[in-house]
Amino acid sequence: MQDWKNPVHEDRNRGYNQFMSQLSRQQCENMMSMAMGTRESSSANAHGNLWTGQKSGAKSNSAVEEAFSSLLTGIVCDALANALGRYVLDILASNGLLDDSDNPKEFDRGLQSLFGNGASVLERIVVKDLYRKLSIPYNSDARFDYEKSLETAKEVCFVESRPK
Amino acid sequence: MSGGEILSTLLASEVRGDLLILFHKNPGLIDTVDGIARRIGRTTITVISDLRELLQLGLLKQKRIGASEVVFLDRARDREILESVANHLKTVQIGVAK
Numbered sequence: 001m002q003d004w005k006n007p008v009h010e011d012r013n014r015g016y017n018q019f020m021s022q023l024s025r026q027q028c029e030n031m032m033s034m035a036m037g038t039r040e041s042s043s044a045n046a047h048g049n050l051w052t053g054q055k056s057g058a059k060s061n062s063a064v065e066e067a068f069s070s071l072l073t074g075i076v077c078d079a080l081a082n083a084l085g086r087y088v089l090d091i092l093a094s095n096g097l098l099d100d101s102d103n104p105k106e107f108d109r110g111l112q113s114l115f116g117n118g119a120s121v122l123e124r125i126v127v128k129d130l131y132r133k134l135s136i137p138y139n140s141d142a143r144f145d146y147e148k149s150l151e152t153a154k155e156v157c158f159v160e161s162r163p164k
Numbered sequence: 165m166s167g168g169e170i171l172s173t174l175l176a177s178e179v180r181g182d183l184l185i186l187f188h189k190n191p192g193l194i195d196t197v198d199g200i201a202r203r204i205g206r207t208t209i210t211v212i213s214d215l216r217e218l219l220q221l222g223l224l225k226q227k228r229i230g231a232s233e234v235v236f237l238d239r240a241r242d243r244e245i246l247e248s249v250a251n252h253l254k255t256v257q258i259g260v261a262k
Contacts, residue, residue, distance in 0.1 A: 079185075082184070082185045082188045082189055083174075083175075083181060083184045083185055083188065084174070084184075084246060084249055084250075085188070085246035085249075085250070087246060087247070087250045088246060088249055088250045088253060091250055091253050091254055092253070113256070114253060114256055115171065115175055116172065117172070117175070117176075118171060118172060118174070118175025118176070121175040121176075121177065121178055121180070121181040122175065122181065124178050124181065125178075125181050125182075125185060140178060
């Protein structure tokens, strides 16, 4: 009998661990607070800045980029595992589908080739979860574009990371 | 029913995707159709046809408890269904340009 939990759990945690190792504890706390949609500033972070440990500019942009990519990879793994089971997620991971999870065009192409029309259902599940984590309102009835939805979520991450 | 057909049935709509997530995250869930609709933030009328499809597939089952008709996940059938989906996916090439 296939072990449905361990391989994928490790795979998913790899991204998470990589992400966590790049951030200081304060940054992690701030990231969490951003994800929860809390915008109050604390005494340790008077400007509510997400990346106080780093200088502004390209470096902090790449940190936000990486944080977003890790968040997205985790959500994609959860969505696939919760919808179709961990065994299916294992197969998709071993086929390299998850390598492109932060590249919407390639990821969409991979999903389309495997799931056909079902790809958009999986993408909606991913976006819904991502928006919930970033406190962005999600409308099921609106026209759906995976790439644009991710751009919106990324913009929110960047806006939240700027000094107020 | 082939693995590909099962996959199409499972992912035929956003509501069906929400139902899959709900029952896989809560495999012991037993609730009425109204309760299930509420749990995924929808109305009964918008989920009823998708629930019916999943009942027909055998992923979900229905039984009477007192005066209520309740729906729950058939775990054994769920395993079978996901295995056949997995076997189907093993045979499909991912069209990702590298």
